Amino acid sequence: MKKVLVIDYGIGNIFNVIRAVKYLGFDCKLSSKADEIDHADSIILPGDGAFGDTTKEISKRNLIKPIINHAARNKPLLGICVGMQILSTYSKEFGYHKGLNLIPGKVIKFNVLKNPKHKYKIPHLGWNNIQRPENKSWNNTIFYGIRNKDCVYFIHSYVFIPKKTANILAFTEYAGQTYASAVQQGNVIGCQFHPEKSGKTGLKIISNFLQMI
Amino acid sequence: MLSIRIIPKLEVKGPNLIKGIHLEGLRIVGKPEDMALKYYEDGADELIYMDLVASLYQRKYLLNIIEKAAQKIFIPLTVGGGVKTIRDMRILFKAGADKIAINTGAVTNPRMISEAARIFGSQCIVVSIEAQVKYHSWEVYTDSGRTPTGIDVLDWAKQAVKLGAGELLLTSIDRDGTYNGYDLELIKLISSQISVPVIACGGASKKEHFLQALEKGHADAICAASVFHQKKLSIKQIKKYLDSRNIPVRI
Numbered sequence: 001m002k003k004v005l006v007i008d009y010g011i012g013n014i015f016n017v018i019r020a021v022k023y024l025g026f027d028c029k030l031s032s033k034a035d036e037i038d039h040a041d042s043i044i045l046p047g048d049g050a051f052g053d054t055t056k057e058i059s060k061r062n063l064i065k066p067i068i069n070h071a072a073r074n075k076p077l078l079g080i081c082v083g084m085q086i087l088s089t090y091s092k093e094f095g096y097h098k099g100l101n102l103i104p105g106k107v108i109k110f111n112v113l114k115n116p117k118h119k120y121k122i123p124h125l126g127w128n129n130i131q132r133p134e135n136k137s138w139n140n141t142i143f144y145g146i147r148n149k150d151c152v153y154f155i156h157s158y159v160f161i162p163k164k165t166a167n168i169l170a171f172t173e174y175a176g177q178t179y180a181s182a183v184q185q186g187n188v189i190g191c192q193f194h195p196e197k198s199g200k201t202g203l204k205i206i207s208n209f210l211q212m213i
Numbered sequence: 214m215l216s217i218r219i220i221p222k223l224e225v226k227g228p229n230l231i232k233g234i235h236l237e238g239l240r241i242v243g244k245p246e247d248m249a250l251k252y253y254e255d256g257a258d259e260l261i262y263m264d265l266v267a268s269l270y271q272r273k274y275l276l277n278i279i280e281k282a283a284q285k286i287f288i289p290l291t292v293g294g295g296v297k298t299i300r301d302m303r304i305l306f307k308a309g310a311d312k313i314a315i316n317t318g319a320v321t322n323p324r325m326i327s328e329a330a331r332i333f334g335s336q337c338i339v340v341s342i343e344a345q346v347k348y349h350s351w352e353v354y355t356d357s358g359r360t361p362t363g364i365d366v367l368d369w370a371k372q373a374v375k376l377g378a379g380e381l382l383l384t385s386i387d388r389d390g391t392y393n394g395y396d397l398e399l400i401k402l403i404s405s406q407i408s409v410p411v412i413a414c415g416g417a418s419k420k421e422h423f424l425q426a427l428e429k430g431h432a433d434a435i436c437a438a439s440v441f442h443q444k445k446l447s448i449k450q451i452k453k454y455l456d457s458r459n460i461p462v463r464i
Contacts, residue, residue, distance in 0.1 A: 019284055049334050125410050127216045127463040151463040155336050174215055197289050
């Protein structure tokens, strides 16, 4: 029986992801062991907190290579929130930090402070719309069956700017800025929002991902 | 576009969902599990659970309620009531809380805000402030609105944010349980000067009250209890009304 592996690297509330997966009737395993990740059919990389702390914890557990190998074998990988951000090349949060470079791009802070009126609050917190880029179909993606502009739950201060627009799976508007709220390259997928906290819409997204195994 | 959030508040005493009037006189209004699920199905954007007793013995009821809710309800859950230590918070996060609300514990020991923010992340720490009108401003109260502190609400709000609060839950003691609408001046004062989201609480009974809190008070989210528990209004009705008035809501 194929199951999804949720990577436990000591940060964030991984139990929400596990609860959602179990609620959907799928089997899942929690692990921080390199050899188990190496043999996983599908991986979810949850995330909370800072980019630098996250990559440090993953590196400490020798998980970078297994994750990269998993992606190289074209197996499904879903990064959530900071888990999506670390798929990038680098981040500028609290200094310069290297990412896994699975989807080329950079992570930078919201442009809010450039706006003199500065009425937008940071972090971006709450329900916002995910929008389908023009000329992109959501069939055969985690957004299959999701309506354009459906709402999902965000909480973040940094955004991922992919190098190639073709990697943008969904975009969202906040603080006068449009940015990638979901990215994809091959079977490596990232969601800036928390599908495990996005009600029925989020559950459908997770379900679509789980069915990729 | 970012939507405003509608957040029902469930006050829990032992195994029961209760509601107080002006924080005196408690009435049992149902079972927390049933009401929470109903609100989730009806479109609640988040839920806030407040433990009214918060003694060591009674805490097990709340933990049980949160554990059950987290298995079926996939929106953010904020839990508060008598949270005084990092250990209290760890237990609540483990049970399924996404955010913790702290009030008296924070006023008594403000450094706990920064410690909690450092360990769990600011986004998980909601500082709950209960305030009552005093002369030309508002005074912060603790112990479920019973003990005046002599601290000005704006001073405390600014300090809480400086220490690391990710959000503020602002309750007007004068309006809570009265059905007379939110204290718009209070909400506007805090919301205009604070850089984190403000959740307004206390006094709603009509859909117009929700609109006022957003348009005049500039709240980022609105919290209410009686109006939902007593089935005066449903979340769907409120959202439909706000949508018709061009307020961004998640429908």
